[in-house]
Structure formats: C-alpha cells, structure tokens
Amino acid sequence: MTVAFDDELYVGADEHKFHEESSERTVREDEDASLADIMALESPDQTVAAELQSLPASNDYYLSERSAAVTSGLTLEQIESIALANNPTIAELVATTQKAAGFKTQVGLRANPSIGYQATQLADQGTDQHAVFISQTFITADKLALNRSVLNEALRAQLMQLEAQKYRIATDIRVAFYDALAAQLRVNLIRDFQSVADTGVDLAEQLKEAQEGSQLEVVQAKVQQNEIRLALRQAQVQFDAAWRELAALAGTPDMTPVSLQGVLPSMEAKLDWPSVASTMIASSPEVQAAQARINQARANICRQEVQPIPNLDVQFAAGVDNGTDNGLINLQIGAPIPVFNKNQGNIRAARAEYARALQELDRTEKSIKARLAAVSRDYDSSSVAVEQYTSDILPNAEEGLKLAELAYKAGETSFVQVLIARRTYFDTNLQYIVSQQQLAQARARVDGFVLTGALDAVVDNSGDDSLRGLTLSQQ
Numbered sequence: 001m002t003v004a005f006d007d008e009l010y011v012g013a014d015e016h017k018f019h020e021e022s023s024e025r026t027v028r029e030d031e032d033a034s035l036a037d038i039m040a041l042e043s044p045d046q047t048v049a050a051e052l053q054s055l056p057a058s059n060d061y062y063l064s065e066r067s068a069a070v071t072s073g074l075t076l077e078q079i080e081s082i083a084l085a086n087n088p089t090i091a092e093l094v095a096t097t098q099k100a101a102g103f104k105t106q107v108g109l110r111a112n113p114s115i116g117y118q119a120t121q122l123a124d125q126g127t128d129q130h131a132v133f134i135s136q137t138f139i140t141a142d143k144l145a146l147n148r149s150v151l152n153e154a155l156r157a158q159l160m161q162l163e164a165q166k167y168r169i170a171t172d173i174r175v176a177f178y179d180a181l182a183a184q185l186r187v188n189l190i191r192d193f194q195s196v197a198d199t200g201v202d203l204a205e206q207l208k209e210a211q212e213g214s215q216l217e218v219v220q221a222k223v224q225q226n227e228i229r230l231a232l233r234q235a236q237v238q239f240d241a242a243w244r245e246l247a248a249l250a251g252t253p254d255m256t257p258v259s260l261q262g263v264l265p266s267m268e269a270k271l272d273w274p275s276v277a278s279t280m281i282a283s284s285p286e287v288q289a290a291q292a293r294i295n296q297a298r299a300n301i302c303r304q305e306v307q308p309i310p311n312l313d314v315q316f317a318a319g320v321d322n323g324t325d326n327g328l329i330n331l332q333i334g335a336p337i338p339v340f341n342k343n344q345g346n347i348r349a350a351r352a353e354y355a356r357a358l359q360e361l362d363r364t365e366k367s368i369k370a371r372l373a374a375v376s377r378d379y380d381s382s383s384v385a386v387e388q389y390t391s392d393i394l395p396n397a398e399e400g401l402k403l404a405e406l407a408y409k410a411g412e413t414s415f416v417q418v419l420i421a422r423r424t425y426f427d428t429n430l431q432y433i434v435s436q437q438q439l440a441q442a443r444a445r446v447d448g449f450v451l452t453g454a455l456d457a458v459v460d461n462s463g464d465d466s467l468r469g470l471t472l473s474q475q
Contacts (some may be wrong), residue, residue: 086251131319153296172449
C-alpha cells in the first residue's frame, strides 16, 4: 500500500519572488554604497592620520546591507527529505496503517466450513450407520460487510494520522532549521563586527599614545571587544545546539554540521486569522482523523445493533445404514435464540463511544484555534517588528553610525560616542535577525496546520479483529 503526500507545505506563493527581489535590492545597495571614507577614522585634527592604520574599507561593516541568503550548503528541502526518510514515527505509523488494513480484511472473512465423519450403533453388528457430514455457519444481517465498514474507517483514520505526522515532522524541521539558520547568520554577523571591534581597540590605543585620546576610550573599546568575543562564543554554542536538534529531528543525530542555505523573510503578508482558522479546520488531517473516528463509531453502532439477529448453523450428512442396506441423508439447521443476550451492553457502549468521538472532534477544533491564536500572536508581532526594522530602525541606526563617525572626524564628539553608535548598530542587526527568525518559524507553524511533535510517541489506533469473534460466537 502506497500513501502519497505532497512534500511542499508552503501556502505563500509569492515568497520566492519576494526573496529574489530582496536579494537583487541588496546587491544594488552593496554596489552603490562606498563607506571607505567613513570607516577610515581619523583623529579630529588630522595630525596622526598618516601614522594610524585605517579601519577596513569594507561594505560588510554595514550589516543591514548584507543579504540573509547563504549561497551554498544544506537546504530546507534536503533536510525535510532526510527527515521523512529517517524519522521513526513515519515507519511506526506505516506499520499501524498496515495493521488496520489487515484487521479490515480479517473481520470480513466468512466462517470456514467443517467436514467430518460420524458413525452410530457400532456395538450393534449389522445395524451400524456411517455418514460423512459438512457443516457451515451462515452469517446473517450482512454482519461481515458491517465489520468491514467499521474497520475501513479505522484504516482511514490511521492514514490521516500518518498524514498529520508528516506535517508534524515538516513543521518541527522548519522551526529547527530557521533556528539554526538564524544562529548561523548571527555567527557570521558577529565575526564581521569582531574585526571592526579589534581595529577599534588598536585605534584607541594609538590615539592615546599620540595624546589625542584617553584611557577611558581604550577601556571602552576593550569592553566592546570582549563583549563581541563573548557574543561570538555564545552564538556558536547556539548554532551547535540548534544543529544537534535539527539532526535529531531528521533522524540522523550523527550528521556532521554543515552550512545551511536559506533566507529569512524580510516581510510576510497580513493574514485574516478567522479565515485561516476556518480553512485550517476544513483541511487539517488532524480534524479529518477525528471525523473518521466519528464515522467509525457510527458504523460500529449499526454493527452492534444487528448482532442479536442469529446466524444459521447448517449441517448436511450423507452415508449408509447397514441395517437396511440403504443410504441415508441428514440435514440439520440451528440458530441461537436471543432471549437473554441481545447485545444490549455493546450497543450502549457503541453509542457512548460515538458521543465521545463527537466531543473529541470538538476538542480538536478548539485546540487548533487555541494553538493558532498563539501562533498568530507570534506571527503578527514579529511581522510588525521586521517591518519596523526594515523601514525605520535599521536605516536610522546606520545613519546614526555614519553621523557619529563624521562628527568624530570633525572633532565634534569623542571616540566613546562612536563605540556606542557601533554597538547600537550591531545590537539592532542582531535583533533584526531574531525578529526574522520568529516570523519564519511562525509562518512554518501556520503552513503545518499548527501540528508539532515530530518525535512524540505514536498512538496505535489501528483497532483489532474482535468483531470477527463477536460475529461468529453469537453468545
């Protein structure tokens, strides 16, 4: 049995187009920007300028002009494929689905006939009788077809559980991927800024030696340098932990860390959450599995209600009567009389299970709405943050840094103010990555029907073949 599903879970059709436009805009900004004059700081009166080593004239210093895309490495699609191939819960649910299919087949099989030999009056020589008989139980009231209908819904529910598990894996993989990608971007960003901080310390010391700076500026520059080094170590720890989580979710915990290729969003469309909730409930495999359980319970009521209708036990025998030297034929038909056991207990239990299944569907729908509400909060807040950073905060932080460095060149401010402006710009870019990460993860949860739990224990609801025993026993 093959279960097909669509690996592509994105619902944002314009995402790729936007990323391409964002990358092109970033390239144009990098080509137009020339920040060498700003980066090459000079002392206010220019007397030490020729002797001091200038800061690197690199556009990479202005971090908002860097693209968030990684040009090579492991992509999200690749890690999703690895996860679907290696996550043990998929194999478990495939097995439970096969079990449900097996039970469906078993409960619909007819009773086997019996064949035997019968002899009577063997002690009375000359009057003994010998016969060969065959007996068969005939199932009435279409019980076997009703059995199959019950287990068919159990099979359908397991297929929906399997589909839901694929979404759970995809969602958890995407959340972990964006966590690791953001950590990777933070590492790269901090490394870029670390070189600037190191050069800032050298410059502060040279200014102090030239008696154009103070010990305070040297100390402030070293504090910033040490903070950047600490931030780099912490960012690397975060990436390593995020990678281990990603590899474990993919079912390959020993996979060697590699660079990740991906893009964090710079904007997302505003969503109409009531409409999203309605669409999600209508399409969620979690809801479809609950609906299949309702259908299974309803079918079981129909099945239990016909159980009191007795089956027919038919026996046919043919042989010889040596006393008369003639042949003999016997026919026997019997059926249990439902006087005491009318299956009333199982009927009440089936109706109670139907009521429980209805409540489970209601619980599932409310759970989706509650989880979506939490995700909508994260989505909207991070979307607003990303938009604000892109339109106002990052440009203002960049402009503030440029003005601080220009003011320092003109002798209008101290080197400490330049360090403060640099740190503000650096922290702003880090927070921008955090907002992008949160937005990407929120979008992944929406795309995945707010289903999570890639490695949670699998619940086996494949059923059993007890209906077959009930069908044949009649007692």
